Amino acid sequence: MSALDTRTMTTQDSDRSVLRKLRRGRPLRPGRILTFVGLLVLSLVWIYPFIWLVSASLKDSSEIFGDGLALLPEEPMWENYARAWTEAGFSSYFLNTVLITAGTIVLVVVRSALAGYVLGRFDFPGKKLLIGVFLVTFFLPEGYTIIPITQLTDQLGLLNTHAGVILGLGAGGQIAATLLYAGYFRGLPKELEESAKLDGAGPFRTFFQVMMPMAWPITATVVILTFLFAWNTYLLPLVFTLSEPNLRTLAIGMTVFVGEYGQDWSGMAAAAVLSMIPVIIVFVILQRKFVDSIAGAVKQ
Incomplete structure (x- = not known):
């Protein structure tokens, strides 16, 4: 018998042994049972x-x-859902929320990725000071910035518009997203940029065609976090749409079910379920990338 035949038989025996162990299964120890019950x-x-x-x-x-x-x-x-969708105006609130959330996500991803790329790949005077200022603004409550944001938006003529709400939500600090991109871009090898430069790519082409596709896990994380923030935010859209009720979002639309003499709890519950469905869908689609990005951050 040749050496090749001997190795083949040994491999087959090993595979059969592994299969037998898998078929038998691991014994259920008391600790594992208690852990399973506790998690359940x-x-x-x-x-x-x-x-x-x-x-x-x-x-x-x-x-x-x-x-x-x-x-x-x-x-x-089931008429509770129909009442929430038509009579309470949640069909228009839903469309407003989708437009505002989508615009906010695009704005946050683009500007956070650009800022994170600069912070992660380049050294310049005052870089540490700038990051320190970013971290300080990270802890500022939303109520402290709502007045200047409203004034700036009003001066631009964008108050009581979808664009104004998008600008107010997406043009803020977004420090968490910026630092996520900065940490990821910092860990990429410099040879990527050097190869792109040899191929004749400029800075913007290198960023959008080389760096951004590689940062897809971080982008998925930023999309999920920004989606949750923009979809559920209440204070800024409320201030920006006080004189334009038709521009309300879902979060503000919940107040429709609160009357002077009582609350429509069943209608409010149906509206809450309708507003949760897109959140669940987005998270299910992007959860794998979200988990991968968190795991990568922990390893680093």
């Missing part, structure tokens, strides 16, 4: 409010509080 309980506690919200959206307002913690409605009331 935590998952149920975490997901229960979302299930309750969906259940409440299919009930009457009196049934929501009369049934306590019961989840199954006596008779599903």
Whole structure:
């Protein structure tokens, strides 16, 4: 028997041994069982409010509080969704929110990536001071900046417009996104830029055709964070659309269900479910890249 045949038989025996172990499975130890049960309980506690919200959206307002913690409605009331979408004006609020969120994401990704590229790849006088100023502004509450942002937007003639809300949300510091890009670009080899330069690419072409495609995991993270921020923000769109109710976003539209003498809880629950669906879809699509970028940051 040749040496090749011997190695082949040894490999096959090893594969059979691994298969037998997989078929038998690992024994369930008490520690693993307790861990599984604990994680299952935590998952149920975490997901229960979302299930309750969906259940409440299919009930009457009196049934929501009369049934306590019961989840199954006596008779599903799908008209709550129709009322929220048409009568409460959530169809227009939804479109406003999509436009504002999409514009904010584009603005934040482009400007944060450009700023992060400069901070991560180039050395210049005052760089550390600039990063320090960025970090200080990171902790400023939104309420401290709403007045100057409103004044600047008004002077530009963009108050009570979609463009004004987008500019107000996306043209701020966005320090977290900028630092994420800076950290990623700092770790890329310099040979990439040198190769692009030899091919005749200028700075902008190198950035958009070489660097940005490689930073896709960071871009996915920034898209998710910016999407959540722009989709759920309340204060700035409220101030910017006080005199234009037709420009309201979903977050502001929730106030429609709060009246002087009571609240339409079932309609509000249906509207909340409608506003959550795009968030879930975006996260499901980009979650893999989001996890990869976080894992890469931890390794670095």
